[in-house]
Amino acid sequence: MTSKERVLRALNHKEPDRVPVDFGGTAVTGIHVEIVAALRDHYGLAKRPVKVHEPYQMLGLIEDDLQRALGLDVEGVFAAETMFGYANEAWKPWRLDSGLEVLVSGHMEMARDANGDTLVFPKGDRTVPPSGRMPKGGFFFDTIVRQEPIVEDKLDVEDNLEEFGPISDAHLEYFDRATAAAAATGRAVIATFGGLAFGDIALVPGPFMTRPRGIRDIEEWYVSTLTRPTYVHAIFERQTEIALANLEKLRARVGDRVQAVFVCGTDFGTQLSTFCSVPTFRSLYVPYYRRINDWIHAHTGWKTFKHSCGAIRTLIPSIIEAGFDILNPVQCSAAGMDAARLKADFGADLVFWGGGIDTQKTLMFGTPGDVRDEVRRRVEIFGRGGGFVFNAVHNIQGNVPVRNVTAMFDALAELHA
Numbered sequence: 001m002t003s004k005e006r007v008l009r010a011l012n013h014k015e016p017d018r019v020p021v022d023f024g025g026t027a028v029t030g031i032h033v034e035i036v037a038a039l040r041d042h043y044g045l046a047k048r049p050v051k052v053h054e055p056y057q058m059l060g061l062i063e064d065d066l067q068r069a070l071g072l073d074v075e076g077v078f079a080a081e082t083m084f085g086y087a088n089e090a091w092k093p094w095r096l097d098s099g100l101e102v103l104v105s106g107h108m109e110m111a112r113d114a115n116g117d118t119l120v121f122p123k124g125d126r127t128v129p130p131s132g133r134m135p136k137g138g139f140f141f142d143t144i145v146r147q148e149p150i151v152e153d154k155l156d157v158e159d160n161l162e163e164f165g166p167i168s169d170a171h172l173e174y175f176d177r178a179t180a181a182a183a184a185t186g187r188a189v190i191a192t193f194g195g196l197a198f199g200d201i202a203l204v205p206g207p208f209m210t211r212p213r214g215i216r217d218i219e220e221w222y223v224s225t226l227t228r229p230t231y232v233h234a235i236f237e238r239q240t241e242i243a244l245a246n247l248e249k250l251r252a253r254v255g256d257r258v259q260a261v262f263v264c265g266t267d268f269g270t271q272l273s274t275f276c277s278v279p280t281f282r283s284l285y286v287p288y289y290r291r292i293n294d295w296i297h298a299h300t301g302w303k304t305f306k307h308s309c310g311a312i313r314t315l316i317p318s319i320i321e322a323g324f325d326i327l328n329p330v331q332c333s334a335a336g337m338d339a340a341r342l343k344a345d346f347g348a349d350l351v352f353w354g355g356g357i358d359t360q361k362t363l364m365f366g367t368p369g370d371v372r373d374e375v376r377r378r379v380e381i382f383g384r385g386g387g388f389v390f391n392a393v394h395n396i397q398g399n400v401p402v403r404n405v406t407a408m409f410d411a412l413a414e415l416h417a
Contacts, residue, residue: 049101198239
């Protein structure tokens with residue numbers, strides 16, 4: 001099978017010739033730039049600096065030669081601008097604290113503070129406060145919350161809608177070119193168009209905005225879902241209207257080049273439970289997810305992708321009812337998220353995109369043998385009957401032993417032999 005055929009069979013709950021594999025297709029299925037560079041060395045590929053295509057999490061671009069070496073089946077199309085609000089272009093060198101030289105967007109502007117931390121400026125604008133911080137010796141950026149004092153009677157829904165609006169002609173042209181190039185690889189295409197996530201806490205603080213207004217503090221946002229539900233509903237309602245209009249324009253430009261679309265990365269789980277109750281999830285989120293997913297299914301052949309970490313088993317029936325086709329990252333180490341039970345109970349309705357290896361324990365602290373054993377078990381469980389795209393439980397971080405990452409890919413190659 002071709003990569004595209006393989007992924008399509010899995011997405012349609014049919015068993016392909018082998019389990020399809022994704023690394024690098026989305027911002028939650030990627031590999032840290034340190035590990036991408038190490039993998040290039042391991043496979044003897046051309047020596048050149050790796051591009052940091054997602055600077056917030058410092059994910060490295062997995063280019064075609066490494067994709068082929070790893071046996072990847074998915075090509076990602078990313079938003080037109082990064083999490084810090086600029087396009088990836090005019091690449092320039094930057095040396096990490098580890099000494100690794102990488103490439104970043106020419107628009108990325110950074111500074112060091114007195115502690116040696118790296119600060120990054122939204123839209124590369126040094127005239128405004130920084131929106132991200134990477135601690136000295138760290139591996140990725142944390143958002144700097146820039147919440148203005150809230151005056152209750154002056155809260156304006158439009159302030160929390162500033163980042164949502166009609167898609168520009170320039171961004172439509174970008175997605176036209178990007179999806180055409182992705183489809184030409186022969187891999188299945190997953191696209192992140194943006195604007196579809198409701199209350200994603202990575203986006204609420206607006207690290208891509210120069211002067212975010214409205215409710216932008218993480219704690220304040222979570223409190224607001226209980227104390228200001230009318231305000232939050234008004235944001236989601238208007239966001240849905242804007243998103244549906246943009247999807248119509250996007251469908252007209254990209255058509256069937258796309259097989260899956262990243263809809264939402266809002267996390268709802270902790271290690272042991274959920275951030276909200278089932279009734280709250282059903283009343284506050286499901287109606288808007290349903291409208292987005294229903295439109296996509298009625299007008300396209302795209303499958304819809306929902307990301308949520310944590311112990312979300314109690315929410316999965318509602319996620320299915322909301323119309324999602326795909327669940328990621330499938331955190332099997334969280335409470336109630338046993339792989340075999342998830343497959344038995346929800347495998348007929350959901351494609352599990354992830355769950356292939358535990359990144360918190362096994363990949364980080366296990367032996368290569370432990371990694372191989374877990375990969376084999378997860379492929380056996382999730383791969384049976386289709387409905388599975390192999391990926392780790394979230395991004396592979398920069399301090400993971402490379403021998404364990406290569407053991408993961410070796411195990412996949414052995415299973416596919």
